[in-house]
Amino acid sequence: MCLHLDPWWGSVCVCVCVCVCVCVKPLRSVAALSLSLSRSMDFLKLCTFETFQQLWSHYGYGGNFRDVIEQEFTRIKGITYLDHAAATLYPESLVRDYCQDMSRNVYGNPHSHSPSSRLTHDTVERVRYRVLQHFNTTPEEYSVIFTSGCTAALKLVAESFPWRPPTESEAGSHFCYLTDSHTSVVGMRGLTCSRGVAAVPVSPQELDNRTEDEAQGEDVICQTPHLFCYPAQSNFSGKKYPLSHVKGIQARRLYPACAHKGRWFVLLDAAALVSCSSLNLQTCPADFIPISFYKMFGFPTGLGALLVRNDAAGILKKTYFGGGTAAAYLSGEDYYVQAANISDRFEDGTVSFLDIIGVNHGFDALYRITGNMHNIQQHTFGLARYTYMLLSSLCHGNGRPVAQMYTEGQFESPVTQGAILNFNLTDSKGQIIGYAQVDRMASLYNIHVRTGCFCNTGACQSFLGITNEQMRRNLQAGHVCGDSLDLVDGQPTGSVRVSFGYMSTFEDCQKFLSFVVECFVEKPVTVDQVRLQKLKTATAASRGSDNHPSPKMTNGGICKVDEETATEASLKGFAHRDSNSHGEAYTLTNIYIYPIKSCGAYEVHDWPVGPLGLLYDRGWMVVNGNGVCLSQKREPRLCLIRPQVHLPSDKLLLRASGMDTISVPLQSKTQLHTSSQVCQSRVCGDRVETVDCGDEAALWLSDFLGQPCRLIRQRPDFTREMKKRPSGVAATTSLSLVNEAQYLMINRASGELIHKLMSCRQDDSEANQLLDTENVISRFRANLVIAGVEPFEEDNWSHLIIGSTQFLVAGRCGRCQMVGVDQDTGTKTKEPLTSLSAYRTGKITFGVYLTHQLPEDSAAACVLSVGSLIKPEPHSC
């Protein structure tokens, strides 16, 4: 065998190398020598990027892929990393952004209620959304339970599935798994067997051949729960199993479900699939989906998730309860009520919150570099297919194949095959070369592959033809999983796996093939042209499409409740009282809109009423680098941003002291039809669909606030409904990005009263910050300010009419430390909360929420005007 450490192709020395290799073999004729040289050159030609491109057109992600790789993966220079199925590599920007995030923000334990804890909680919630979004589903359908990895997620299902052992009258549950499963799936058997539950291994052939034409359906009488587990992609061969099996099993059309009555649940092991492919849970409603995040972005490790279909979550039963999982429990008695929220219920103790935040940066980096999962799938499949074609056509000088490939198909399509090649090399006599020898040589060349059985004994036995008896004998011969005893009696105990990742390059394929040729091919190198031709024409059926478009991933954001509220309105008829007990008229003195949630007010004199409240009020919000909604609680300087809605030019102007004014269009319709990113965000626990307003606004905000942020707006066709519908209101109330209700109305007299109280209480530390009434009023961030009313009189109203527009009082507005932010300076004071809470015992409220009641057929738009008279109707109690 010729061992030569120089690169094999692309230069004159290649030919010399080939000649030398040939020369050390038994003497050949000159004609034979020149023939072998030309065959070698054939192979050299096959190993060019030009040939690759003729075979597969999807390479890289647009832009200069080589530059991106150089910038993001400088550490792998000189290394050919081909073990992505074990763990892919993180890009440098991921860890850089993560470190910046960690050094910029204070993340407390998410179970506390401090501002730092809220930040963690909100960011973790945002990551849950992002995970669901990535798999094209929603919190209404699935929950994300964070675990330490895929294996822990599998164990969680094994431990909490309601296994029923057989009884005299009932056959009991079945735990069924595809034999081509990872050890961590098969290992669930340890638990089920100990509970007397039958474990049924199912071979891929059985699954295909023993199906019923008709769906057997769920049995109404027999509700015995059964579980079928299968991998979405084999971690051994890269074979992708049909996702349609999920519905097939649930409907009891497929074996083994068609053979056993009861309720069938499906666990889809997606750990291997998700590193290079999308998974659409809309079309594949598996009940349990375990994953590990390092397989997707390389960082963080030690973190995975179990995605659970909400409809299936109810059957999982827990015995242990850890911190955070209980709604209530008694320490002195066996009393425990589990948390209502599915994620809370199963996440024992404190989740690995900093790692979870790392997932956000993982998604950011992955999408930034690749665009989407579909692109990754096309890129990696192309590399794997090309390597497969060449390796499986490669022959020794005597015409014998160099590799024995372990694959079911022939890399026809990325729908059925992932970016994994599994094989053993053979010598020119057809003898297997042990995987450990290949591994050692590969290490010498700095090529990183995986060898052995890959924690998938089922597939290993099936592909390598190892019987159970032989497995036992191999153990007796001293072979254990993961060791280097690669051949027993000349038979392989394992194989070699090469796997590609989103950042693999054509050079990786070249280097690997070069290595095989240099180290393991008896020269001259020949190619089985017939086979190669066949592979070339075996069209990748769905080349260019995988029928699983990945949902667009964007930087959504969430915002949790900033202000607690009490909703106590009731619906009654109107009376027409329009003055206070002193005969003063009730009037509307100020109208404010807050186009961007938590930013400064824009005062107007007359303003149209839109479907969600005052037109454009809280139509936009600012999210941080993790897509989490920023509020003044976290970023008081938001109040210094003074957005202005300029109706004549159809623009939202962004203004702030020291900054050039910029604008974004008001008309969101145009945005919808452009390539604007659609995000899912959170406002007060509600999911809202938003669109990103582009880089200019993002840069402007980031510049002003000194941290990465973006401006997003509510999608105009997205309806968010008010959670607490006031009693008596038939129709639902649609909301913008407000916290609670369409309008917030405060009473000037209440503000004046609080100001007076503050003046009396003023302590030394805040003596020089004596606030005036207007300053106090501005801190309560009302839409409507009214006058002529006794302090807090509005608390007792149920309805009112302002001008000609009818409103319903939807509850009182609870207050928190956010009123401490001086809206003129962005500084924080203890007042007016201190005086307000001293005056208002119990729930600290100030002002009331309103919902408009527009006539259904109102063609003429309502307009509110300063100076309008107000006619309130008090509660009748």
Ligand SMILES: Cc1ncc(COP(=O)(O)O)c(C=O)c1O
């Ligand atoms: C298909 C499959 N399932 C499960 C696992 C176990 O994942 P982890 O070791 O991250 O828990 C793996 C790991 O490679 C895998 O490929």
